Amino acid sequence: MTSKAAAGRAGRRRRRGRTSDVLGICGVVTVGLLLIMAVFAPWLAPYDPSERVGRPFQPPGREHLLGTNDVGQDLLSEMIYGSRVSLVVGIAAAAAALLIGTAVGVLAGYYPRRLGAFLMRGVDVVLILPFLPLLIVLAAYLGRSLLNTTLVIGALIWAGPARIIRSQVLSLRSREYVLAARSMGAPDRWTIFRHVVPRTALLATGSFVRAVAGAILLEASLSFLGLGDPIQKSWGSVLFWAQARGAFLTPAWKWWVLPPGLLIMAASLGFALIAFSLEERINPRL
């Protein structure tokens, strides 16, 4: 009986697997290229992005492939170095979100009655809050630094992962092996860390990657509004300066606005695709 069911499942997974695998590979390649760009920025960038290396407002040419900005910094180099900031903030913020989300999700799922109800109302509040205004207020209040940006984003996007993980924990806690561990006399701490948390790891991976995609977008929005770290430029802050210097209205948008926009999209889409294909693999096993 079981062998039949397994065969049916396997067949279905294979069929559905193909598209999601292709998309997943696209995502991995995109993200991989961006990561290489971030890691090897000093070697790849033709100039130091903080130095004035040419005349201001130069259009693309042989010396500056994407031209220069209003103070004569090389835009291509800014873009390459900007990937470091964008990716680091995105990944760090997602990690912070996952940490909070897992803690809340596991507690709420394992103690679903009082503590769980209380925590999930908190989750609801965070989900309901209007994102961007709050983000702006918090970022403005805390000051403009890389760490603050990361923390603010992390503090706002943990609610989604918390919900996903809670639902998994709710099902895990009623599994018989958790009951068995309790029957051995294991304290809750033991069952949570030995039997529940490790089993949420797969699911957490999926929501982590998805959270990175979201965090990169949020970081870009914050920086575009001028709330990013003024010293370390990300793709979003490149856009902020382009906007401030009127590049959106001049022909300069082609080399000043479009490239960072495409990069933001590529990074966020890359992570989203990986998340999609991961979830496709993980979810059927729930």
Add this chain to the structure above:
Amino acid sequence: MTDVSVDHGKAVPLLEIEDLRVRFELPTEVVHAVGGISLEVAPSEIFALVGESGSGKSVSMLSVMGLLPSPPAAVSGSIRFEGREVSGMSGRELNRLRGREAAMVFQEPMSSLNPVHRIGRQIGESLRIHRGVTRSEARRRAVYLLDRVGIPAAASRVDDYPHEFSGGMRQRAMIAMALACDPKLLIADEPTTALDVTVQAQIIDLVRELQAEYRLAVVWITHDLGVVAEIADRVAVMYAGRILETGPASEIYGATRHPYTSGLLRSIPRLDRQVTSRLAEIPGAPLKVSQELRGCPFHQRCPLGQDDCGDALPELEAAGAPAHRSACVHRDQMGPSIELWPAGAAGEPRTYGDGRREVVVSVRRLEVHFPAVRGSARSRRRVVRAVDGVDLEIERGRTLGLVGESGCGKTTLGRALAALVRPVSGSIQITGRPIDYRSGRRRVVQMIFQDPFSAMNPGMRVGDIIGEPLRIHRLASKPRIQERVLDLLEQVGLPPGAHGRYPHEFSGGQRQRIAVARALAADPEVVVCDEPVSSLDVSVQAQVVNLLADLQAGNGMALLFIAHDLAVVRHISHEVAVMYLGEIVERAGRDRLYGSPLHPYTKALLEAVPAPSPAVGPDRNRIRLTGDLPSPADPPPGCRFHTRCPVAVEGLCSIRKPELEEVRPGHWVSCHLVSR
């Protein structure tokens, strides 16, 4: 219509299967589920297909109905229904066959019924499909059928949803559905396995009755030899996708000519035999066939097995009586005088120590309630009294068997002992000390679950699983844990190599051994065994029962053995308690309780157990319990059993609640009609 003459049933078989083979081609492996079987079913006979899980019994019948998914199933061979070849039929012809001429009943009635459609509509469905009758006609017929299968007040229940029916009623409804178009063949796939013994007995009676009335042929698929003896005319015993023996039921039970059948018959504990100190056991685990069989599939577990048994595949050949055939080259060596499967001597189960008695577990007026969440606001405050005032004691080195139908609270009682649920009142003391729920002095009670696989974290290695209690209670240092685990593996009869492997690599019986080892690791005073053998194959159950008894004789643990199988409980227990709706209705020493039960419920339970011997089977004049267990959220007033009791006295049993009283030394009964 074909001219079917019943007297010469052999001449025109209803169902004829020849050299049926089914292979599953899975991505990871190939499973030969059925390896060339041939059989015939005559009109209006009851034919039983017996085998353990994975023996191919269900798969072969699913292929008769054309219900196997293909791929991955590859079916070959010939299946003829009234002379028409089934395997070559088009989808439309198959649909006509299914439901109209051959119908099927499955094990789990709740999952076979659509939960969002009314029962009556589901029964009428096949009539509307096959007969094209009108809606009102279908409904009328559904009421008739429900009434026929014994649903009380059928006309008012016809519009119920499946969840409003009890388990036994759902199975009756499934049978009504199967009978809707007057089929000639009914295939019943483990139809009573999910039911309680008392309900099982009702269903068996019903099928036998309907079979006679409708002149149905029935193929009854089961693993339970007791049920087969009750119902079957002819039997085929399957193992590893082959039929090992086939013949009239009386022959199979009385003069089997195959060592496997005889092993099965010897290893199941029975109520009609003396208790032996050990059950006969078949060594090893059922075979999973991943390539074409070359020799006898059973030879490695067989006491008659010789080297040449593995060289040629034995075919079914005549053995003894007419129509009795066995696929064993040594079939002529078998006879009533030869005991292939030695069991221990008759008598008391072995006991631990010097016979001094020491109470280990003492439960006083224990009550466990759960909030009943269903229903309106009015009923929200109601509670389910799962355990309602239970007293019991277990002594060192002894076993208390706890029996009762599902829903009687026996599992909750066991869980309360293991501190998994908190009682609302009453006390549990283990070696004189109460359970401390907060700090958890819980090493002293360990538990063994019904399904060993789901009770183990699938991502952990066996060594870590067994060592877990040691780590939880910090009972040993790291290197000592490893040593202790190897020691435990040896105690439960597993190779030391099991240590580094994962639970999914083991068979069901081996997994239960791992669970036993884990329960023993913390050196508990009491082990609560919740249905420890009921998910295991028949041939493996005896191994686990013997293992538990052996271990107990060695270390003196007390056992609370919870089971619905009265024969198994009788085998392992020193004392037995019978539970009904949260209360213990009778408690006595084993031989007293099985020999001279006093409570009518105990009597009815014992009567309902099918005996694996056709001679005793159908002719017994027994008490049948009617109906199902009432809801524990709303127990009947007075004696809780009076609604189903055959001897209840109106005006007494329905009003006054009987107390559990000691009517003889060591024999406690709670019934007004039992005099001291």
